[in-house]
Amino acid sequence: xxDGFLNIALPKGRLGEKVYAMLEEAxxxxxxxxxxxxxxxxxxxxxxxxxxxxxxxxxxxxVERGAADLGVCGKDILLEYKPDVYELLDLKTGICRMAxxxxxxxxxxxxxxxxxATKFVHIASEFYRKKGRQTDIIKLNGSIEIAPIxxxxxxxxxxxxxxTTLKENDLGVIETITDISARLICNKSSYKFxxxxxxxxxxxxxxxxEAKK
Amino acid sequence: xxxxxxxxxxDKLMALFxxxxxxxxxxxxxxxxxxxxxxxxxxxxxxxxxxTDTDGRLMxxxxxxxxxxxxxxxxxEEYKLFYNESVYRTDRNTNTFAEITQTxxxxxxxxxxxxxxxxxxxxxxxxxxxxxxxxxDISHLGILSSLLDSLYISGKARKTLLSYIExxxxxxxxxxxxxxxxxxxxxxxxxxFMALDPTPDKACxxxxxxxxxxxxxxxxxxxxxxxxxxxKSKLRVDFSVLNDTNYYNGIVFRGYVKGVPSAVLSGGCYDxxxxxxxxxxxxxxxxxxxxxxxDLYAKxxxxxxxxxxxxxxxxxxxxxxxxxxxxxxxxKTCTAxxxxxxxxxxxxxDLR
Numbered sequence: 001x002x003d004g005f006l007n008i009a010l011p012k013g014r015l016g017e018k019v020y021a022m023l024e025e026a027x028x029x030x031x032x033x034x035x036x037x038x039x040x041x042x043x044x045x046x047x048x049x050x051x052x053x054x055x056x057x058x059x060x061x062x063v064e065r066g067a068a069d070l071g072v073c074g075k076d077i078l079l080e081y082k083p084d085v086y087e088l089l090d091l092k093t094g095i096c097r098m099a100x101x102x103x104x105x106x107x108x109x110x111x112x113x114x115x116x117a118t119k120f121v122h123i124a125s126e127f128y129r130k131k132g133r134q135t136d137i138i139k140l141n142g143s144i145e146i147a148p149i150x151x152x153x154x155x156x157x158x159x160x161x162x163x164t165t166l167k168e169n170d171l172g173v174i175e176t177i178t179d180i181s182a183r184l185i186c187n188k189s190s191y192k193f194x195x196x197x198x199x200x201x202x203x204x205x206x207x208x209x210e211a212k213k
Numbered sequence: 214x215x216x217x218x219x220x221x222x223x224d225k226l227m228a229l230f231x232x233x234x235x236x237x238x239x240x241x242x243x244x245x246x247x248x249x250x251x252x253x254x255x256x257x258x259x260x261x262x263x264x265t266d267t268d269g270r271l272m273x274x275x276x277x278x279x280x281x282x283x284x285x286x287x288x289x290e291e292y293k294l295f296y297n298e299s300v301y302r303t304d305r306n307t308n309t310f311a312e313i314t315q316t317x318x319x320x321x322x323x324x325x326x327x328x329x330x331x332x333x334x335x336x337x338x339x340x341x342x343x344x345x346x347x348x349x350d351i352s353h354l355g356i357l358s359s360l361l362d363s364l365y366i367s368g369k370a371r372k373t374l375l376s377y378i379e380x381x382x383x384x385x386x387x388x389x390x391x392x393x394x395x396x397x398x399x400x401x402x403x404x405x406f407m408a409l410d411p412t413p414d415k416a417c418x419x420x421x422x423x424x425x426x427x428x429x430x431x432x433x434x435x436x437x438x439x440x441x442x443x444x445k446s447k448l449r450v451d452f453s454v455l456n457d458t459n460y461y462n463g464i465v466f467r468g469y470v471k472g473v474p475s476a477v478l479s480g481g482c483y484d485x486x487x488x489x490x491x492x493x494x495x496x497x498x499x500x501x502x503x504x505x506x507x508d509l510y511a512k513x514x515x516x517x518x519x520x521x522x523x524x525x526x527x528x529x530x531x532x533x534x535x536x537x538x539x540x541x542x543x544x545k546t547c548t549a550x551x552x553x554x555x556x557x558x559x560x561x562x563d564l565r
Contacts, residue, residue, distance in 0.1 A: 066474025084475065086453070090384040186381075188476070192348040192449070192469045195411070 006049050009068035011056035015094040019072045026204035069190035075180045080120045086186040088202045092209050094182035096161040100175040103148050117147030118157035127177050145169040225342040226316050230295035233335050238294040246271040255460050258302035274301040282319050288493045291322035319498035330442040332497050346471035349447050352454035353436040359429035364399045379455045383407050413440045416450035460486040477505050519545035521558035525565035532564050
């Protein structure tokens with residue numbers, strides 16, 4: 001939409017709401033966003049800003065394909081899908097880590113192929129490829145923790161925030177792959193034609209992020 | 214009728230290249246697979262369609278044009294060529310093969326400042342053939358390389374740092390530099406560099422003020438000399454424009470069109486590719502990705518016809534035929550329909 005608005009894709013859920021609060025503080029408010037409705041697109045004509053609520057894992061696609069100029073998504077999505085976008089800012093919220101977890105008391109049998117259950121096939125493959133470890137990557141779409149309990153896999157690679165879900169299922173982190181947090185991303189072409197607006201928004205968000213440190 | 218379409222842009226580009234003294238290079242659709250196997254990382258898509266020729270040779274449907282042009286060049290000769298060819302690559306999103314029309318221009322010979330200016334000017338004019346709202350981003354791999362040398366970043370860390378620079382990811386770039394022992398002054402320099410003012414004159418002024426190394430100063434002087442000879446209205450300095458340094462060196466550039474989500478033009482100096490292929494000449498060129506313009510055409514809505522010929526069940530078909538002939542002979546676009554709802558036209562010829 002080339003109408004002079006900055007189109008921003010926000011991830012549905014708690015992270016999106018947190019980030020919207022930051023954008024509001026940065027002066028890019030759009031009160032309709034917080035209304036309890038089924039609408040998914042909201043705009044503030046005065047501020048020339050338009051927000052979309054989209055599935056968190058889809059934010060990068062919206063931005064890469066230019067449907068949104070800017071978006072907010074987790075570093076996990078950027079590492080997994082490697083979208084061709086600018087990663088302008090670490091928003092230092094939605095902090096968690098990508099980790100390998102296994103049942104408590106797990107002993108790594110290096111003489112056999114490691115079975116890894118995960119939603120993040122590329123991150124897991126890349127991690128074990130660097131280690132030179134032969135793996136059988138099993139792609140799952142949810143309830144990853146159940147895989148080692150049912151002997152579907154030896155370990156899992158997943159996002160760990162507090163570790164409570166792991167504990168409740170007698171699992172524990174055995175290795176951290178990388179730290180994760182929410183990132184502000186921008187379509188490369190949109191950046192060229194909205195440089196000042198994007199830089200202003202990024203700078204204000206950066207100041208807010210630094211102030212919250 | 215709205216004349217903005219892929220074929221129209223392709224014709225304009227070829228006329229532009231021809232008018233600038235470049236000659237068309239026609240080639241076969243096939244090439245020996247070995248050429249691509251040896252230079253796989255030069256290719257934007259790594260998958261190649263192969264087949265065995267009747268004489269047993271493993272052949273490939275061309276995934277790229279530049280490699281064939283370089284292969285057939287001879288040292289000591291000057292080549293000013295352009296092409297408009299189909300290439301076969303995998304689509305990043307669907308992971309299936311697609312036939313893509315690629316138009317581009319290559320200069321092989323002695324690449325001096327004037328030659329670089331010429332090719333960059335043609336690149337700017339190429340973007341003008343597509344839209345009035347365009348940007349040509351320009352970068353210099355020598356400047357970037359000298360800067361990273363001064364930070365003593367090498368090997369795997371350098372590769373990762375380059376990917377951060379490419380994504381304007383300052384936060385992770387600084388973190389990586391600190392982890393690799395770069396002092397705060399070095400980190401601040403890198404941050405400044407990544408957020409450089411894109412205006413060519415200002416960018417050069419700032420780069421000249423950096424006290425990095427003699428190599429850096431020399432590269433900046435060369436870069437500045439090229440920029441000074443160009444129309445700067447659509448030119449922006451952006452060091453996030455990167456190409457594989459195994460093939461490219463010096464100036465690299467990328468063109469964007471408002472409304473198209475990714476770069477539609479990409480090019481640069483590729484002396485390193487020439488050396489890898491045993492050639493001593495220098496080379497510079499660029500390609501225009503016409504397939505990426507589909508988004509732009511989609512936004513140009515439905516076609517508007519000069520004449521809408523409306524006929525009914527009882528209309529004499531010879532009248533329809535005559536109306537089409539009349540419109541075409543008047544150099545007008547037309548469409549013959551039984552129902553004009555939704556058809557955009559400037560003149561209605563109702564034959565009912």
